[in-house]
Amino acid sequence: MSGIFTYHNFSLQDTPYLEGQVAVVTGGQAGIGKEITAQLLLHGIEKVIVVARDENKFKTAYDEWRVRKGIELTQDDSRVTFVKCDLGDIEDVYAAAKKIKEQTEYIHILICNAGLGIQPITPLNNHGIDPIFTTNCIGHQILTTLLLPLLKKTTSTTPHGTRIVISSSSLHQLCLTLSLPALTHPTKKWPAIHDSVWRYARSKLANILFAKELTRRLQEDDDPGAKKVYVNSFSPGNVVTQQWQGWSEHLGRVVGVVIRGLGRWLGQSVEEGAATAVYLATSPEVSERGIRGGYFVPIAKGEEPTRLARDGDLAREVWDWIDDRVAQMLGENWQSGK
Numbered sequence: 088m089s090g091i092f093t094y095h096n097f098s099l100q101d102t103p104y105l106e107g108q109v110a111v112v113t114g115g116q117a118g119i120g121k122e123i124t125a126q127l128l129l130h131g132i133e134k135v136i137v138v139a140r141d142e143n144k145f146k147t148a149y150d151e152w153r154v155r156k157g158i159e160l161t162q163d164d165s166r167v168t169f170v171k172c173d174l175g176d177i178e179d180v181y182a183a184a185k186k187i188k189e190q191t192e193y194i195h196i197l198i199c200n201a202g203l204g205i206q207p208i209t210p211l212n213n214h215g216i217d218p219i220f221t222t223n224c225i226g227h228q229i230l231t232t233l234l235l236p237l238l239k240k241t242t243s244t245t246p247h248g249t250r251i252v253i254s255s256s257s258l259h260q261l262c263l264t265l266s267l268p269a270l271t272h273p274t275k276k277w278p279a280i281h282d283s284v285w286r287y288a289r290s291k292l293a294n295i296l297f298a299k300e301l302t303r304r305l306q307e308d309d310d311p312g313a314k315k316v317y318v319n320s321f322s323p324g325n326v327v328t329q330q331w332q333g334w335s336e337h338l339g340r341v342v343g344v345v346i347r348g349l350g351r352w353l354g355q356s357v358e359e360g361a362a363t364a365v366y367l368a369t370s371p372e373v374s375e376r377g378i379r380g381g382y383f384v385p386i387a388k389g390e391e392p393t394r395l396a397r398d399g400d401l402a403r404e405v406w407d408w409i410d411d412r413v414a415q416m417l418g419e420n421w422q423s424g425k
């Protein structure tokens with residue numbers, strides 16, 4: 088399974104200088120996202136807008152970025168700001184997109200990194216949908232759709248296009264079927280760890296399909312900026328973060344400690360986990376080689392995902408299913424953001 092071996096096709100030191108650029112990073116204040124934000128700041132970005140639920144985690148991360156050599160943030164520096172948002176709450180995501188648009192007229196980089204992992208969680212949320220799928224997929228589709236006009240507009244200000252990067256996982260390989268009606272029914276796989284891993288894998292499969300379908304739509308879009316928005320997905324590898332506590336919650340503390348120990352030994356560092364996202368978000372190579380709709384493993388290595396993850400018809404079906412669900416809640420023209 089991908090993630091054990093680390094390729095070295097990109098080094099964070101080769102990140103270009105990002106002066107004048109604006110990024111939005113979901114979950115940019117914890118785990119891999121915190122390192123992605125740090126790298127963008129280290130490379131001179133003008134502004135990063137972090138989107139997540141927990142402002143205290145943001146404050147803790149902010150204090151870490153402030154003392155990190157090379158970042159040079161002042162107290163309450165507007166170079167990095169926080170927009171509180173639960174990506175699992177459809178109306179909240181809509182409101183967050185509005186707040187982001189109040190903060191900036193340009194977006195060069197959108198990194199859809201936030202995600203729920205394999206922790207025990209209710210089968211359905213108050214929307215009647217799997218909460219893992221809602222957070223990891225629906226929330227990001229709404230946010231991306233509402234911010235897309237800014238990403239298209241911003242292409243006129245930059246020679247290397249604008250970028251959308253979607254965090255997936257090699258665990259997408261475990262999902263061998265994606266039935267849309269099942270998203271609104273408990274999956275009831277046994278034991279509970281099997282159910283959680285499978286639901287997570289399903290959401291990560293849908294993340295790859297999302298990058299694929301968005302790429303197709305942009306290629307057919309008449310807006311002159313659309314073809315200069317590069318969308319790709321990636322797996323960060325195996326990086327021991329808060330998400331890995333889910334193993335203890337399911338299997339007990341001792342087993343969790345062993346699994347996290349193996350992850351630290353065999354997996355990637357947080358910098359290695361962040362590097363592919365930084366590559367896809369910033370490297371001129373992406374636009375020069377026309378890299379779009381691809382799936383990458385650490386670091387910056389293109390790889391074929393599973394057959395299901397390459398299924399264009401399924402990608403369209405999942406997109407339309409989400410679009411319909413959101414329209415039922417927010418109204419038919421929700422995509423206009425008005």
Ligand SMILES: NC(=O)c1ccc[n+]([C@@H]2O[C@H](COP(=O)([O-])OP(=O)(O)OC[C@H]3O[C@@H](n4cnc5c(N)ncnc54)[C@H](OP(=O)(O)O)[C@@H]3O)[C@@H](O)[C@H]2O)c1
Nearest residue numbers: 114117118119140141173174201202256325326328329330
């Ligand atoms: N770590 C790995 O080995 C690994 C492997 C493959 C893929 N990934 C993927 O990489 C991404 C980052 O994972 P990580 O390991 O860094 O996890 P993490 O340390 O648990 O961080 C998850 C981030 O997502 C945010 N988040 C979670 N639920 C949210 C919600 N409902 N609304 C808004 N933000 C939410 C969290 O912030 P709040 O709690 O404040 O909301 C946090 O910033 C995820 O998409 C994950 O699936 C990770």
